[in-house]
Amino acid sequence: MNIFQYYLCFKGIVxxxxxxxxxxxxxxxxxxxxxxxxxxxxxxxxxxFLGVSRPLGQPDNWPYPISLVPYELYIAAGLIAMxxxxxxxxxxxxxxxxxxxxxxxxxxxxxxxxxxxxxxxLIAGVSVSILQVFAFLAIALFWDIEPPVWxxxxxxxxxxxxxxxxxxxxxxxxxxxxxxxxxxxxxxFVIFPMFFASSALYPLWKIRxxxxxxxxxxxxxxxxxxxxxxxxxxxxxLNEKSLLIVSIFLIIFLMLxxxxxxxxxxxxxxxxx
Amino acid sequence: MESSALSIKKLNHNFGDLKVLNNINLSLxxxxxxxxxxxxxxxxxxxxxxxxxxxxxxxxxxxxxSKNIKNNPTQALANIGVVFxxxxxxxxLTVEQNLQYHASLHGMTKNLALNNAISExxxxxxxxxLKKKVRELSGGQRRRVEIVRALMHNPKLLLLDEPTVGVDIxxxxxxxxxxxxxxxxxxxxxxxxxxxxxxxxEKGKLIILHKGKVLANDNVKSILKKTKAKNxxxxxxxxxxx
Numbered sequence: 171m172n173i174f175q176y177y178l179c180f181k182g183i184v185x186x187x188x189x190x191x192x193x194x195x196x197x198x199x200x201x202x203x204x205x206x207x208x209x210x211x212x213x214x215x216x217x218x219f220l221g222v223s224r225p226l227g228q229p230d231n232w233p234y235p236i237s238l239v240p241y242e243l244y245i246a247a248g249l250i251a252m253x254x255x256x257x258x259x260x261x262x263x264x265x266x267x268x269x270x271x272x273x274x275x276x277x278x279x280x281x282x283x284x285x286x287x288x289x290x291x292l293i294a295g296v297s298v299s300i301l302q303v304f305a306f307l308a309i310a311l312f313w314d315i316e317p318p319v320w321x322x323x324x325x326x327x328x329x330x331x332x333x334x335x336x337x338x339x340x341x342x343x344x345x346x347x348x349x350x351x352x353x354x355x356x357x358x359f360v361i362f363p364m365f366f367a368s369s370a371l372y373p374l375w376k377i378r379x380x381x382x383x384x385x386x387x388x389x390x391x392x393x394x395x396x397x398x399x400x401x402x403x404x405x406x407x408l409n410e411k412s413l414l415i416v417s418i419f420l421i422i423f424l425m426l427x428x429x430x431x432x433x434x435x436x437x438x439x440x441x442x443x
Numbered sequence: 444m445e446s447s448a449l450s451i452k453k454l455n456h457n458f459g460d461l462k463v464l465n466n467i468n469l470s471l472x473x474x475x476x477x478x479x480x481x482x483x484x485x486x487x488x489x490x491x492x493x494x495x496x497x498x499x500x501x502x503x504x505x506x507x508x509s510k511n512i513k514n515n516p517t518q519a520l521a522n523i524g525v526v527f528x529x530x531x532x533x534x535x536l537t538v539e540q541n542l543q544y545h546a547s548l549h550g551m552t553k554n555l556a557l558n559n560a561i562s563e564x565x566x567x568x569x570x571x572x573l574k575k576k577v578r579e580l581s582g583g584q585r586r587r588v589e590i591v592r593a594l595m596h597n598p599k600l601l602l603l604d605e606p607t608v609g610v611d612i613x614x615x616x617x618x619x620x621x622x623x624x625x626x627x628x629x630x631x632x633x634x635x636x637x638x639x640x641x642x643x644x645e646k647g648k649l650i651i652l653h654k655g656k657v658l659a660n661d662n663v664k665s666i667l668k669k670t671k672a673k674n675x676x677x678x679x680x681x682x683x684x685x
Contacts, residue, residue, distance in 0.1 A: 182547020
């Protein structure tokens with residue numbers, strides 16, 4: 171196989187994912203409804219008594235141009251990461267489904283290296299989630315969530331990295347899940363703890379005021395850093411610590427996913443497919 | 444000397460404590476049409492999963508045209524076309540889109556892929572379905588699309604895992620006839636797994652797989668002679684019930 175054939179294979183996987191996205195518009199809209207409910211109901215409801223102000227003594231930990239931001243503006247980054255989190259898990263759901271229904275086999279019996287196929291599928295899924303994020307940002311303009319124009323560009327690499335990290339986690343989980351029914355467990359034990367124990371809905375320094383233990387838990391949650399990476403990138407800034415942590419977790423989750431689908435060692439060998 | 448299309452030696456496979464395949468040895472030559480006959484749970488699908496490297500064999504070896512599937516998966520898999528037991532075409536996409544996707548997974552350009560696909564569809568009088576969504580096709584047409592797809596990259600070994608499951612009698616006949624024609628015209632080696640005795644071709648080879656073991660592996664005529672059975676059903680009983 172030469173480089174051009176690798177390119178054709180990658181293009182084919184991305185094209186197929188785009189087509190599925192185009193044909194399954196319900197999936198696209200339902201992915202948008204979730205963050206919009208949070209934004210339009212939860213955040214607006216809390217707006218009157220929850221504003222978030224710049225943390226004292228931490229001048230670097232604040233990307234916003236003003237010192238006090240309305241709550242819906244604060245949680246916008248968290249909701250963007252939420253789209254990516256659910257998209258990553260949705261992809262893993264579709265992989266479990268594909269595996270149960272057989273179409274995953276078509277991908278896995280391709281002569282290209284399995285790691286390449288999995289990374290290509292991951293990139294295809296992330297591309298779709300980025301489109302969802304931009305659709306969300308367009309609607310969020312009605313709630314005055316207006317990052318600077320260049321923020322729409324600088325957020326793309328952050329979205330790519332965080333999407334890859336969450337997608338790789340989903341992919342690893344899909345290799346470990348035996349049946350589709352077990353996916354409810356992923357909701358309870360992965361998605362909800364990851365989302366609520368993060369800085370998506372409340373800043374870490376506020377969490378610390380209530381619980382030191384929870385603060386540490388949130389600080390080590392990779393989802394927190396995906397949120398912070400996106401939050402800063404939306405305002406044209408780089409949160410170096412979050413970039414480092416997201417990159418490290420991306421590598422870890424990706425290696426686990428590749429291990430999970432390894433035909434000789436991985437979790438896929440432990441079950442009949 | 445011409446290499447075997449498929450050569451399996453001393454193959455064993457377990458799922459936990461369950462022994463699924465037990466010391467499998469078999470080989471197929473170019474142009475061989477072999478039926479792998481076994482009851483449900485005999486190990487046919489596991490054997491196909493190992494040949495296609497969905498997962499690696501634990502012991503023994505699998506070679507496809509002398510390329511070991513474990514050590515040289517890229518070259519080995521490039522020679523295989525597979526039709527799985529469960530339908531694997533995407534119902535929401537058109538036939539053309541499904542075929543294009545498969546072609547890309549084999550590093551083929553769109554034009555080359557479509558040329559191959561159209562000529563194959565023409566042979567089956569199905570060229571008018573290219574733009575149709577798979578969901579709109581009958582079960583038999585879907586299975587034949589999967590066969591077309593499996594042949595797009597010109598493989599030399601075609602594996603079919605119960606390809607006629609859920610297909611009406613007429614379509615079944617068409618599929619069987621088509622595969623036999625391919626086998627003789629293109630000199631494809633074909634391994635066809637089934638639990639349906641009437642799919643066994645009296646002129647071909649028969650491999651009887653039972654509880655993970657190969658009990659017979661010979662020409663149908665030789666098997667009938669050896670077992671003194673009147674038909675394949677009796678021969679199958681002879682091996683599996685003794």
